[in-house]
Amino acid sequence: MMHKKDMIFLSILIACSESVVLFYFCSAKSPRSFLCMMISYAILLIFPLNIFLASLREHRTGTSLSTLETTEESSKQQREIEQFTHKQLKLHKNNFTQKLKELYILLEQNDLTTAQKILGEQIPLKDTDIICCTNSIVDGILQSKKSECIQHNISFEYTILFPEKNDFSFSVLISLFSNLLDNAIESCQMASSLNPKIELSIDYKGDFLIIFMQNTKETALIFNSLARKTTKSDSLSHGFGLSIIEEIVKSYDGFCEWEDRGNIFESRIMLRYLL
Template sequence: MKHLNLYKIEKYIILICIFTIPLHGIVTNYMRHNPALWNHFFHEYYHIFFYDYMSLAMIIAFGSFIGLVFHICKNARKTADFKNAKITHQAMQKQQDELENLKDMIMEKQAYIDQHLDLAMELGKNAQYEEMAVLISSLTSHVKRNYPDSFCKNALLNTLLQEKKIVADQAKIHCQFHIILPEHFDSYFSDLTITSLFSNLLDNAIEACRLCDPAQQDLFISLATDYQANMFIVHMQNSKNPKEIFAHHTTKKESRVLHGHGLTIIEDIVSQYHGTCKWLDEENSFSSQLLFQLPND
């Protein structure tokens, strides 16, 4: 409250000086051209004090102006920080919602398979082998139709990759995933970390492909993971429009602000594992390489 009142006082001082100082100049100039009027209002020994007062007023006005500029800059910085915090919160909320959806999807798929396997076992116990064979054949067809690709042993990451591949296929983007995970991957990375990391990477790649020339037919996303010693390595390469120059935290449209901000989220995750990020713009393609330092077992 004290700073707010000081801010208001400084504004009033500046406004007063804006109007009074030019007015004083006009009046003084008029009186200087009328010596009789000047001598009537000012005695000679008042002149020195008069200019001292005006100098003091100018100093106060200048100081108030500097203070006002300082407050404006400070408020602008607070606004920018608040905006960034809001965007980060929205991005994290988006990742949290996506994580919950993926978990629900995994549970639904697993429940469907478990239910039919239990039913098949029950048919086998009752010697209903023909019905059992039909049910297993139907379940196999369902799995092949709804689980066309299996990329890794981690159910959450595998489901996320499947869903992103469906989105990419709809945009006619060829996806190639080669996923090798360390033995204790689940204990190294939380579910939210897995979702945030790979979802942001693939969302950025899909967006970059969509910004390419519509006539381009060879759009691609290549994602590979591997590990060596205590380092987990993520490498991704995707198509991009050569006219789209990589700018670290910017996007072309307001609706894509979460994707652009996703790079910051990825870098924050990597920094938590004392790793490094490398972004490389290669005109027609974009490469991302992430290194994570894993704890020694």
Template sequence: MKTLRQWKHDYHHHTQAMHMLLENEDYSELRKYLAQLNSDFKNLTSMVSTGHPTLDAILSSKILIAKAHGISVEQTVFLPEKLSIPQTDLCVIIGNLLDNAIEACNKPNLQQPPYLNITIKIHKGMLYFKVINSSNGVYLFDKKNLLSTKNQPEHGYGFKNINDIVENYGGFFNYEPQSNSFAATIMIPLQSEEEEA
């Protein structure tokens, strides 16, 4: 957010510099200047602003990580000002969902370019999360429970932690592993004042 404020503050300096380059017909330098601004602005537009600083931080950082790995990201995030569910629990859900999605997008033998689609909103009186990502169709299960494919002893805790939190709030989760994509849907009931937000 600090970087974004600085960029806005310096915007008029950028326009003045570009105007001078245009007046001097220095088109080559102007193209370079615009290319650099465009690159900087792409990083800034990856930032999410929901009004919940902790959520904004984790969402923005995961999106930037995904883009740094060459993953195409689409996001739709709308949240009310007040949420009864602690941000710490929401961060566990979002962080694990996006970590798993980014990991899947970095696997070999994808049948399509890596992508990540994130939706977080209020839907039918519930807090609704949906994350869809490209996949190579390889999944690990343990007693019908989906596990992470990380080659680490603690693998599978991400999904377990998500499931425990969702069930604690009386919500539900659904995972759809397909041959070329993976979709995770989570819905958590909200209190009446949140439904109206």
């Protein structure tokens, strides 16, 4: 971009040049003298024109570099999200495989009671827990997180109305609900509240799945909506979790909103379940 000093100099030079032209024109000199004057005027303009062109090139170069840096930063963030997602899916797969092995051994030993515990069939449902979901993946995640909440003395209540027909893949459902609930459980564990809780509502209208969740959080930990992190020092995974959810929602023509309400954190998600 042109510096202020260059602009002032250019303005003065052009003003002087125009004054010279006006003077010669008004003094009714011979055509030959006037032609010489015009040539001199053209030569005089070469210097400020070079300054302008150099400034323009500098501006374009700066803009290109800025765009390149932004693109590289976005690509880097995307790679980090993909790596984190892959690591999470691998972890879920290993945990699921391990549970299947344990279940097989227990069935071989005819230990049905312990096998039922692993399957989550003995987790009691509260009156407020409503499930209308034919999707076994979502059911499995809810039961698993319900068990984890019981272990950490976290109240987990939910109302689930899930569409039977949808275009969600296995990996999308795991990433979406596992990250959402893992963040909520982590937030409840960090809170000083004696009665931490998670309330989850899933419904659908038209072609859109609507998810609303409230969970307890520590009031002193302030959520940064731009960085997708709280003020706690180990908030990287929390930020990655929300970024993964946002990427999924974006790919399904939806939107999400995170709101810090002091001792409560609210998550609102809407995404198209039929593409």
